[in-house]
Amino acid sequence: MSPAPEDVTPERLRTIPSRLLAGAAAAGDRLVNERLAAEGARKWHFAVLVALAETGPASQSELSRRTGVYRSDMVAVLNELAEGGYLVRDPDPVDRRRNVITLTPAGRDRLRQLDALVTTAQQDLLAPLSPAERAELTRLLTLLDTRHRPPHEGGHA
Amino acid sequence: MSPAPEDVTPERLRTIPSRLLAGAAAAGDRLVNERLAAEGARKWHFAVLVALAETGPASQSELSRRTGVYRSDMVAVLNELAEGGYLVRDPDPVDRRRNVITLTPAGRDRLRQLDALVTTAQQDLLAPLSPAERAELTRLLTLLDTRHRPPHEGGHA
């Protein structure tokens, strides 16, 4: 026990890293969401489109692992994207438990559109920082993220 | 099958600052919450206790501004803390619209207890970083936070 009577630092709340992180993350989410919402999209839509564009057609559970969206919630996201004609969901002939999700040309266009919005949102978010500071922040956050990863999804390509 | 030249970089999802921020913030929140939950508390309880300890008795709306908890949600938080005997809620004699929230001795003890938990959680969160990196991260996050503040609540105390 360390019995310090008046131990509370002034401005204590503003110095707690997890609170600072939460605040900055909220600001980033707000920026991204309001821009995507203007086009009727949410960040998950973007994440799924990126994942599909990066490595081609994939199953839902693979998309779930790569984007961080839960398989339960992935269903609705894919429904919405399919309604917009941005992707198609076909049963996998080689494994009939799975669906094969494939990006359509419209989906590629949509991705380019949303990507532009997300990119400018990032610039606005990081506007208070110099280029060197942005790079350093990104580096530090990547360190934290890779170190504090949820259990599964380890190594393979 | 090869995508367009202007297309997405591999690992694009892992390089988006708002996503990195969200991931790190989630890790921090998870660490803090699971420790506080072990004592039957949540981070709002801690935030309110800190605010009260820093500047003494305050009204609910003032606590709301200082902690970032919405006035609507503040009600329940104060109810829970009052049930535990950590603070008392009295009508303000000089302005009968307000309540004066006052920390009890038990509240001070509770604060010390929770503060210890939160502090170790911060250490675990920042464990992957060197002391210099932790300071730099805190500095950068503070810059982002102060620059991206919600509208109201400008300067004075």
Added chain:
DNA sequence: GACGAACGTTTGTGGCGCTAACGATTGCGC
């Protein structure tokens, strides 16, 4: 005395992370 604003409170909404369960299918051990 009327009016607009602030305060505390209740109620509701939507996003998000996560759990539980279920039917269909698969691969594995035997």
Added chain:
DNA sequence: GCGCAATCGTTAGCGCCACAAACGTTCGTC
């Protein structure tokens, strides 16, 4: 072959959190 555990997509639901809307009370001001 056959049973069994695991995987996949899906539905339903919970809890936390940020936030909006509305209401009665009270204050300040005119």
